[in-house]
Amino acid sequence: MRPQDIATLASHCARCGARDRSICSAIEDEDLNHLAVHSQHIDVAAGQCFIEQDELARDFFVVTEGHAKLFTLMSDGRRQVNGFAGQGQFLGLAANERYAFSAEALTPLKLCRFSHDGMRLLTAQFPTLEQRLLSEASNELVAAQGRMLLLGRKTARERLASFLIERGAGCHQATTIELPMTRTDIADYLGLTIETVSRTLNALRRDGLIDIDHITRIHLRNRHAIAALASGEAA
Amino acid sequence: MRPQDIATLASHCARCGARDRSICSAIEDEDLNHLAVHSQHIDVAAGQCFIEQDELARDFFVVTEGHAKLFTLMSDGRRQVNGFAGQGQFLGLAANERYAFSAEALTPLKLCRFSHDGMRLLTAQFPTLEQRLLSEASNELVAAQGRMLLLGRKTARERLASFLIERGAGCHQATTIELPMTRTDIADYLGLTIETVSRTLNALRRDGLIDIDHITRIHLRNRHAIAALASGEAA
C-alpha cells in the first residue's frame, strides 16, 4: 500500500467517521502505518465481481470509493440482493469459513482489502478495533431485522417507500436521491419484480409523493408521508 | 447467582459448546466465578415477554433452558418473527442504543442475564470472549442473509421445507422434529399466514415428504427431497 493510498483511506474514513460508519474510525492517525502493513488498495471495474459466494473467506474489505451490491443466488437464478455498500462500508462480516454472499461493483470501485490474518494482528494490537467490528456487526444485525420485516410483511408500496427513506437517510435536507443501481437490483433488493418496482414508483409519482427527475435521480416531495408509508401507518 | 446456577449454566454451555454455539464456551471453568459476579439467573413463564422492542438495551441473555421467539412488530399489528432461540443461544447482539426486537418465552424459560457494563468488564478480562461474540454475530449475519433469500424469493412450499431442514439440523439421524411454537409463530417467521402454513404442511404430507405425528411433532420421511425443495432444486 502506497503512502498516497493511506492518505486517501484516512481522508475517506475521516469523512465516514463523522457518521460513525467506517471501521477505520477506530484507528488513530498515528496507527495508520500499522494499518498500511496489513491492507491493500484495489480497483474494481463496474460490473466486476470481487467476492464470490461460497468461496473461502480470506479477506475483509472497506469501500473507499464507489458503490457495490451484495447478493445471494439460487441455483435456478433467483437472486436476493442483501444490501448495497457505499463509501466507508465494511464488507465481509457475514462469513464463517466461506462468504455467504457475492459482491459486485455497481460503479468503478476502490476498495481497501484486509486479510483475516492481518486483521487478527491488528485487533490484537488495537483492542478498540474489535469493539468497532462488533458494533458494526450489531448495526448490520439491526438492519437485517428491519429487512426481514420488509420482506416478510410489507406491501410493494411500503417496500419502495422504505427503500427511498433508507436511501435518503443521512441527507437531512437534500431530498434528492441518487440511485447507482438498476431497477433489477432494486427489485431483487425488495423481493419484487422490475415491473412492480416501475409501476409502484410511478404510482408514488402520480400521488405527488415523489418526482422522478431521471431514472437514477428521485426527489422526495413529501418525505413525512413517505416515512409514514414506510412504517405502515397509511390507509 | 447461586453456585448451582453456575453449575447449571456451565453444564448447559458445555453441551452447547460441543456444537460451538454457546457464548460461554469461550470461558474456561476456572473463570466461571468471574462470570458469576456479572450474571444473574432468571426464570420466565411461558408467554411472558422479557425483551421489549425499542426499550433501552441494558442486558445480554443466554438461554439455558427452554425456547423463546424474537420478533418485530408494526404499529398495525403485523408481526415478523426474526428467529427462535433454544438452549445455549445468545440474545441481544441485534441492538444499538435500544433493542431492535421483542422476545417472548414459548415454554418455561431459564435465562442467564449479563449487563452490558458487566460484559465490558468480562471482555476486558477475557479477550477470547469478544472474539466469541464477533463470531456469534457473524453466524447470525450469515443466517440473516439466508432468511432474506427465503423471505424475498422462495415459494411457500420452499419456505416450509427450509424451515423443516433448519429445525432438523444438528440431529443427524433423528428425523423427528419438535416444534415448540404455534402455527402463527411459524407463519410470522416465514412471512406467510397460518392458513398457508397449514395447507402447505398438509400438501407435503400428502406428497409423502413428511408425517405429522402430532401438531408439534413432524417426521421427515424424505429428508433429501425436502432439502432439495428448500434450496429450490425442484420442479
Place this chain on the structure above:
DNA sequence: CGATGTATTGACTCTGTTCAAGATATGTGG
C-alpha cells in the same frame, strides 16, 4: 364433559407475477 383456544379446510379475492409489446436511454460507428 363442555369450554376455549388453536388448527384445518373451503370458497373467493387480490396483490403482485408473468408474458408481451412499446418507449426511453445509452452507446457506437459512420
Place this chain on the structure above:
DNA sequence: CCACATATCTTGAACAGAGTCAATACATCG
C-alpha cells in the same frame, strides 16, 4: 451529429400464488 443497435425501463392484459373471510374440526384443560 445523427442513425442504428442494444440495454433498460414502462405499460398493458391475463394469470396465479398466497391472502382473506368463514365454517368446521381438533386439542387442551378445567
